[in-house]
Amino acid sequence: MVSSSIYLKLCFTFFFFWIHYGPASAQLSSTFYSSSCPKALSTIKSAVNSAVSKERRMGASLLRLHFHDCFVNGCDGSVLLDDTANFTGEKTAGPNNNSLRGFDVVDSIKSNLESICPGVVSCADILAVAARDSVVALGGSTWTVPLGRRDSTTASLSAANSNIPSPFLSLSGLISAFSSKGFTTKEMVALSGSHTIGMAKCSVYRTRIYNETNINPAYATSLKSNCPSSGGDNTLSPLDATTSTVFDSAYYSNLINNKGLLHSDQQLYSGGSGSTDSQVRAYRNNPTTFFTDFGNAMIKMGNLSPLTGTNGQIRTNCRKVNSG
Structure with missing residues (x-):
């Protein structure tokens, strides 16, 4: 028999976790606006x-x-x-x-x-x-x-x-930064694949192309013409040198070829024996797996501490808090 005091403690513990962790996930639903705003x-x-x-x-x-x-x-x-x-x-x-x-x-x-x-x-x-x-x-x-x-x-x-997460982080720093938000190392590698699209400023990759050795020499040379050793901080280069406006798995192929633009990008692949190297190769070899893992990690990210129920507000202007 469980004593009444222990039973009450168990009930309180369950209630505490439900209050703090249950409602947020329970109140998020893919059909949330089906009736209130179907369009x-x-x-x-x-x-x-x-x-x-x-x-x-x-x-x-x-x-x-x-x-x-x-x-x-x-x-x-x-x-x-x-x-x-x-x-x-x-x-x-x-x-x-x-x-x-x-x-x-x-x-x-x-x-x-x-x-x-x-x-x-x-x-x-x-x-x-x-x-x-x-x-x-x-x-x-x-x-x-x-x-x-x-x-x-x-x-x-x-x-x-x-x-x-900073573009200058080491692999251990990246793992720690994502872990602090509840992500596994595998999920971190998947989310990093968002860099298969987009651009970065010269100021965040200059040190890599001039000082680092784990970079394809021809790739570094091509970037230097767009990013001088001083000045031109805001000049942009694509994060994915091959298909910067297509969401694909080329980002991981680039890493294997030492063509990661950011220091933090190339940290994911060190040449075959790093803790994330096998995951990079897997995504390079199987884009479908990358897409699936990326989508699942995005869903998880979207669940980071959402305000639900009566918490917060629905802003009528996204740039400012509702008055009154």
């Missing part, structure tokens, strides 16, 4: 497809917005908040300042949604769906996005500066 997903998809057709790089920018939102206090739309006279958001943090893009696309999507379903679809959910639709628009596979996130009423400049 939500098609509206977001249409806007993303339009934006990507005008500039394919925008797909990578929208995907990155979702990453930089979720890695800072969870997927709550905090990255979208503008600074005000008495509020400092995350846009001026080191990883974001003059780097994040796509805010105007999000504004357009939000405006369209507010016209058909006022006060219903959160900015955080817009980011999650736009990230998925961007990958699909660039040739990647789809995944089902759980919905029902609400928007934060605050942001954290300090967390943005400390929580977003």
